[in-house]
Amino acid sequence: MYLPFIGAGLGTILFLAYLGVPLLPMIVIIGIGVAIWYYSSAGTKVGSYWNKGSSQDQRNAIPNIQFTDIGGQTKAKQELMEALDFLIQQEKMKDYGIQPLKGILLTGPPGTGKTLMAKAAAHYSDAVFLTASGSEFVEMYVGVGANRVRQLFSQARKAAKNQKKNRAVIFIDEIDVIGAKREGSQHKEYDQTLNQLLTEMDGIKKNDIPVFVIAATNRKDLLDSALTRPGRFDRHIAVDLPDKAGRKHILSLHVKGKPIHDEVDLDKIARETFGFSGASLASVVNEAAIYAMRDEAKQIKMKHFAQAVDKVLMGEQIDRATSTEDKKRVAIHELGHALVAELLEPNSVAQVVLTPRGQALGYVRHHPKEDRYLHTKSQLEKQVMICLAGTAAEETWYQNRSTGAKNDYEQAIHLCKTMIDTGLSSLGIIDMSLIDPDKLSKEVTHILNELYEQTLNITKRHYSFLQDCLNLLLIEERIDGEQFRDLLARELVS
Ligand code: ATP
Numbered sequence: 001m002y003l004p005f006i007g008a009g010l011g012t013i014l015f016l017a018y019l020g021v022p023l024l025p026m027i028v029i030i031g032i033g034v035a036i037w038y039y040s041s042a043g044t045k046v047g048s049y050w051n052k053g054s055s056q057d058q059r060n061a062i063p064n065i066q067f068t069d070i071g072g073q074t075k076a077k078q079e080l081m082e083a084l085d086f087l088i089q090q091e092k093m094k095d096y097g098i099q100p101l102k103g104i105l106l107t108g109p110p111g112t113g114k115t116l117m118a119k120a121a122a123h124y125s126d127a128v129f130l131t132a133s134g135s136e137f138v139e140m141y142v143g144v145g146a147n148r149v150r151q152l153f154s155q156a157r158k159a160a161k162n163q164k165k166n167r168a169v170i171f172i173d174e175i176d177v178i179g180a181k182r183e184g185s186q187h188k189e190y191d192q193t194l195n196q197l198l199t200e201m202d203g204i205k206k207n208d209i210p211v212f213v214i215a216a217t218n219r220k221d222l223l224d225s226a227l228t229r230p231g232r233f234d235r236h237i238a239v240d241l242p243d244k245a246g247r248k249h250i251l252s253l254h255v256k257g258k259p260i261h262d263e264v265d266l267d268k269i270a271r272e273t274f275g276f277s278g279a280s281l282a283s284v285v286n287e288a289a290i291y292a293m294r295d296e297a298k299q300i301k302m303k304h305f306a307q308a309v310d311k312v313l314m315g316e317q318i319d320r321a322t323s324t325e326d327k328k329r330v331a332i333h334e335l336g337h338a339l340v341a342e343l344l345e346p347n348s349v350a351q352v353v354l355t356p357r358g359q360a361l362g363y364v365r366h367h368p369k370e371d372r373y374l375h376t377k378s379q380l381e382k383q384v385m386i387c388l389a390g391t392a393a394e395e396t397w398y399q400n401r402s403t404g405a406k407n408d409y410e411q412a413i414h415l416c417k418t419m420i421d422t423g424l425s426s427l428g429i430i431d432m433s434l435i436d437p438d439k440l441s442k443e444v445t446h447i448l449n450e451l452y453e454q455t456l457n458i459t460k461r462h463y464s465f466l467q468d469c470l471n472l473l474l475i476e477e478r479i480d481g482e483q484f485r486d487l488l489a490r491e492l493v494s
Contacts, residue, residue, distance in 0.1 A: 013026075013027075063119035063122050063123050063129050064123070065119040065120045066123050067080075067120045069253065070116050070117060070120060070278075071249035071251075071252070071253045071278060072113075072242035072243065072247065072249050072250055073112075073239060073242065076237050076238060077120075079237045080104065080117055080120075080121055080237055081124060083104055083235050083237075084125045086098070087125055087210070088125055090210075101235060102201045102212075102213065102232060102233070102234075103201055103212070103213040103214065103215060103232060103234075104121075104212075104213075104215075104233065105214075105217065105220070105227075105233040105235065105236045106118070106214060106217075106237050106239050107218075107237070107239065108218070109218060109277060110218055111279025112239045112241060112277050112279075113278045114216040115216070117237075118131070118171035118214040122169040125167060126165060126167075127167040127168050128156065128159040128165050129169050130152060130168065130169070130171070131171040131172075132148075132152055132170070132172050133172070133173045133174050134172060134173065134175050134176065134178045136148070137149065137177070138177060138178065138190070145196070146193050146195070146196035149193060149197050149200055150200065152170060153170070153200045153211055156170050156209075161209065165209075166209065167212060168210075169211075169212050169214060170211055170212070170214070171213075171214050171216070172213065172216070174217065175216065175217050175227070176222045179194055179197075179215075179223050179224055179226075179227045180224065181223070194224065198227070198232065201213055202231075213233075215227075241275060241276070242276075242281075244270050244274075247270040247273055247276060247281060248266050248267055248269075250282070251266045251285065252266055254282050255300075258289055258300060259299045260300050264300065264302055264305065265302065269284070269309065271367050272309055272367040276312070283308075285308070287311050288300050288305045288308035289304075309365070310351075311357075314357040315357055328470070328474065329394060329398070329402060329404070330361045331354055331470055331474055332394055332470060333362070333390035333391070333394055333404060333405070334362045334390065334473075335393060335466050335470060335473065336389040336390045336396075336466070337364045337386060337387075337389045338352045339389065339393070339465065340386050341364065342485060343458060343488075344382040345382060347485070348366045349365075349366060349481045349484055350365040350366060350367045350481045351364070351365045352479045354478065366386075367481075377419060380418065380419050380424065381447075384412045384451045385454060385458075387408045387411045387412040387415070388448070388451060388455045389458070390404070390408055391405045391408065391452075392455040395459075396456065396459040396460050397463075416447045416448060417440075417444065420440065420444070425443055426443065426446070427439070427443055462491065465487070465488065465491040468487060469484070469487060472487075
């Protein structure tokens with residue numbers, strides 16, 4: 001399409017050169033013009049929909065993801081399907097005089113399946129699917145972002161027409177990049193882009209193909225009210241971290257088609273992966289398969305999953321040379337955590353490990369019995385004691401402490417502050433922002449000292465148990481929760 005212009009341009013340049021006209025300034029000017037055209041047309045730079053080519057329709061095709069491919073998120077899926085039903089049953093809506101929905105905002109932490117939900121929405125509503133990220137609209141030049149928004153919507157309509165579909169879905173990830181609140185001096189380029197998006201969302205003409213926008217953000221609090229007001233993204237759907245049942249469902253979807261050993265207990269893995277997103281769970285399954293392959297095992301076993309969970313949680317195992325004395329101290333420290341955890345919260349220890357991973361020289365992996373969202377004072381106190389137990393064990397064994405407990409203290413202090421903030425300390429119900437920092441610090445120290453004394457009593461009482469486990473941990477470098485409980489049960493009856 002551009003060939004005749006390129007030919008004519010080259011011909012003109014040759015002719016001017018023949019006449020002896022100086023060409024350098026002209027070439028520079030033409031170069032700048034081409035660069036500006038390149039960026040503003042956004043013809044080939046980023047994103048699937050800006051690329052013009054024969055496989056364009058294939059890229060905008062209806063995604064092959066369905067709601068049944070998404071684990072957990074029962075409520076979010078249901079809300080989204082309901083909203084899509086409005087989109088699909090337009091005629092019925094008209095009869096009732098219901099305004100069509102323009103956009104849905106999916107909010108939630110990274111990796112929880114927002115993109116999957118948007119794809120499934122396109123599949124469900126039999127719509128062509130285009131995707132873009134907020135950051136792709138951001139350019140230095142004023143007007144470029146707005147132009148890209150225009151192109152995106154027109155591309156969506158074109159793709160729908162080409163594929164003989166009645167609607168299109170546009171998914172905009174990281175909407176906060178263009179839709180964040182402006183304070184003070186406004187950024188003109190961002191404003192133009194956002195305004196263009198709002199205009200396109202408002203401006204569905206009669207008989208035009210409806211374009212439905214699904215946007216996603218991890219930071220809903222940052223969004224401008226122009227975006228969240230009724231008539232714009234007025235349906236907000238939370239796509240949160242999955243609960244235990246959701247995690248098990250996600251794991252079961254990702255293990256499909258993989259050689260899984262019969263011993264693999266997805267319920268146990270789901271219990272041990274509290275706080276994991278769908279993306280982390282997908283990664284656990286993938287890493288477990290990699291460990292099985294490294295072992296040249298025919299099937300993926302429970303031990304491969306345990307290693308995979310550790311890797312996703314703590315990072316890759318590292319070859320950090322540790323002196324024998326340091327290793328022994330780390331072992332005692334971790335055994336202290338495990339001992340107190342198991343005594344205060346029976347069945348909570350999943351593993352005690354002495355191999356360095358990420359920043360840690362050793363670690364105890366706990367599994368909460370069930371997902372907890374509320375905590376009592378006594379539960380928080382137990383958590384603080386478990387944090388302090390590493391230091392208490394070191395003091396019991398060596399009569400001194402080391403620098404290895406910095407993270408434990410940070411966690412313990414955070415828990416103490418939560419107790420104070422939620423009215424569970426001796427200060428009663430208070431407003432944290434009004435409290436004197438000195439008083440706050442004294443209360444934190446008071447709680448820590450009291451709980452440390454109780455923790456130290458426990459580790460001292462079980463000195464011989466620490467000794468038994470120490471030898472085992474130094475040799476095996478890993479004690480499984482079940483094995484640890486057996487040893488502790490024997491200690492408690494003796
Ligand atoms: P971000 O906010 O970082 O863009 P997201 O919420 O859009 O993340 P997705 O891109 O949808 O997350 O998910 C990433 C991958 O994680 C998916 O391709 C899938 O493998 C897995 N995943 C996430 N959530 C789920 C889920 N609920 N069910 C099944 N797989 C999931």
